[in-house]
Amino acid sequence: MSTTVADETPTKTAAAQPAVPGASPTIPEDTLDRSASDVSPPLPQAAAAPEPSPAPAQETAKPEPIATSEEEPQNPLTKKFTEAEWKALKEFRTQLPKIFSDAFPDDPDAGNKPYTMWGVTIDPQNPQNAKVSVVLMKFLRARNLSPSEAAEMLQSTLRWRQSFNVEAAMKEEYPSGVFDRLGANFGRDKEGRPVSYNLYGNAGAAFDDVQRFLRWRVAFMERDIQFLDFETVDQILQVHDYEGVSMSSRTTNSKNAASEATSIFQGHYPELLYRKFFVNVPTFLTWIFWIFKPLLSAATLAKMSVVGSGPRAIGPVLLPLIDASELPTRYGGNAHLQIGEEKAKH
Numbered sequence: 001m002s003t004t005v006a007d008e009t010p011t012k013t014a015a016a017q018p019a020v021p022g023a024s025p026t027i028p029e030d031t032l033d034r035s036a037s038d039v040s041p042p043l044p045q046a047a048a049a050p051e052p053s054p055a056p057a058q059e060t061a062k063p064e065p066i067a068t069s070e071e072e073p074q075n076p077l078t079k080k081f082t083e084a085e086w087k088a089l090k091e092f093r094t095q096l097p098k099i100f101s102d103a104f105p106d107d108p109d110a111g112n113k114p115y116t117m118w119g120v121t122i123d124p125q126n127p128q129n130a131k132v133s134v135v136l137m138k139f140l141r142a143r144n145l146s147p148s149e150a151a152e153m154l155q156s157t158l159r160w161r162q163s164f165n166v167e168a169a170m171k172e173e174y175p176s177g178v179f180d181r182l183g184a185n186f187g188r189d190k191e192g193r194p195v196s197y198n199l200y201g202n203a204g205a206a207f208d209d210v211q212r213f214l215r216w217r218v219a220f221m222e223r224d225i226q227f228l229d230f231e232t233v234d235q236i237l238q239v240h241d242y243e244g245v246s247m248s249s250r251t252t253n254s255k256n257a258a259s260e261a262t263s264i265f266q267g268h269y270p271e272l273l274y275r276k277f278f279v280n281v282p283t284f285l286t287w288i289f290w291i292f293k294p295l296l297s298a299a300t301l302a303k304m305s306v307v308g309s310g311p312r313a314i315g316p317v318l319l320p321l322i323d324a325s326e327l328p329t330r331y332g333g334n335a336h337l338q339i340g341e342e343k344a345k346h
Contacts, residue, residue, distance in 0.1 A: 075130040075231040078137075085137060088145040092136055095151045096124035103158035115158065118225045131230040138234075142270035142297075157268040169215040170222055178206050179216045185224055186337050187326035193274055194227035195237045195322060196220075197337075201244025201280075207253040210260070217261050221269060228272075235274035237321065239331065243280035243309070250285075266296065273303055277318065279331065280309045 072078065072086070081089070097111035104110035114123040120131045127136070136154075143149035174180075181202040187195050206213050224236050286306065293301065307317045315332020327333025 072133070073128060073130040075134070077134045077231060077234055078130050081133075081137065084145060085140065088140050088147055088150075089133060089136060092140055092147040092150055093127045095147060096122070096127055099151050099155045100124045100158070103155045104162070117158075117161065118222075118228070118230070120230055134230045134234055138271035153267070153270065160264075160268050164215075164218065166218060166222060169219045172215060172219065174212070174216045174219075178204060182206055182216070183220050184337060185227065186328065187322065187335060188227075189237050189274075189322045189326070192233045193235055193237050194224055194233075195239065195326070196224045197239045197241065197328075199241045199243070200249075201242060203245075203249065203254065207251060207257050210253050210257045213257045214260055214264070217257075218264065221265070225272065235272055237274050238276040239318070240276065240278050241280050242278065242282065242285060245282060245285060247284060262296070266300070273300065275321070276304045277314075278304070278306045279314050281306055 100113065100115065101111035107113070112125055114121045116122070118135060120135050122132050122135065123129075127133075136150075139150040139154045139157075140147070143153055181204075182199060184197045184199075185194060186197060189195055206216070228234050228236070296304075305317070307314050311330060311332040315327075318327055318331055319333065322333065324333045324335075326335055328335050328337035330337075
C-alpha cells in the first residue's frame with residue numbers, strides 16, 4: 001500500500017493606542033498657617049491659562065505592502081491565495097538561491113541555475129512566475145506558512161530527487177505483466193482533476209524487489225503530475241482498490257514498501273492530493289489504516305475515505321465527484337477501463 005501526502009497564523013500586532021490629551025495640572029490648596037501681620041494685600045487674580053492642545057495621536061507603523069494582482073503574475077490558482085500566503089511566499093522566494101546552493105553543494109553555481117520539477121521551471125534568481133508560485137505554495141501550506149520550515153522541506157526534496165534520480169525512474173522499463181496491472185491514469189473529475197487508480201490485488205510479484213517497486217511507484221506519481229497544469233488544476237484524486245488482497249498478501253516486503261512509499265510522498269510531494277478513496281477493502285485489513293495513521297498529517301487524513309465494496313457501494317460516493325462517463329463500470333460509472341489502457345482516456 002502506498003499513500004501520498006499531505007497555516008501559519010499571522011502574528012497579530014496590537015494597534016498603537018492614541019495619545020491621551022494632557023490634562024491641566026491641579027494646584028494644591030495653600031495650607032500654611034498665617035498670622036494677621038503676614039497677610040499681604042490680595043494680588044490681582046491671573047487669567048486662566050489656556051487649555052493645552054491635545055497631542056497628536058501616534059500613527060501605527062504601516063506593514064510592508066502585500067503583493068497584489070497588479071504586482072504579481074497571476075493565474076486562477078494564485079488568485080485564491082490569501083494575504084498571509086502572499087506574505088509568506090515573498091519571504092520564501094528570497095531564500096531560493098540559498099536553498100538551491102545547499103541542496104546541490106557540489107555545484108558552485110546552483111544558486112543561480114533554474115531547476116525543473118513537476119514540469120515547472122523554478123529560477124532562484126527570478127521566481128516571480130504564477131506556476132512557480134503555485135508550486136512553492138504547496139511547500140508553504142504543508143509547513144503552516146513557515147518560510148523557514150518550507151525551505152527545509154524544499155531543500156530536502158531537491159536532494160532526494162537527485163539521489164533517487166527521478167528522471168531515470170521515469171525512463172526505466174518495468175516488467176510487463178507485473179507493474180502494468182497495478183495502476184491506471186484514467187479520466188478526470190468534475191473540476192478537471194486527473195483521477196488515478198491503484199489496484200493492489202494485482203500486486204503479485206511487484207513487491208519482490210522493494211526498491212524497484214518504489215521506483216515504479218514514484219514514476220507512476222510523476223505521470224499523474226504531468227496531467228496538472230498548475231494554472232487551473234494542481235491536485236489529483238486517487239482511488240486505491242484492495243479487491244483480491246488477502247492476509248497472505250501482507251508480506252514483510254509489502255509492509256516495507258508501503259512504509260517507504262508513505263515517507264516519500266509525505267516528505268516530497270506536498271499538497272498534491274485532493275482526495276483519496278480506499279475501495280473494496282476486506283474487513284480484516286481495515287486495521288492497516290490504524291497502523292499508518294501516525295505516519296500521516298491531520299490534513300492528509302482528512303482527505304482519506306474508506307468506502308464499501310462493489311459498484312453499488314462505491315458509485316454513490318464517487319459519482320458526486322466524477323461524471324459517470326469518466327468513472328469505470330467497476331466503480332459504478334459507465335466508462336470502460338482495462339488496466340493498461342490508461343492512455344485511452346485523458
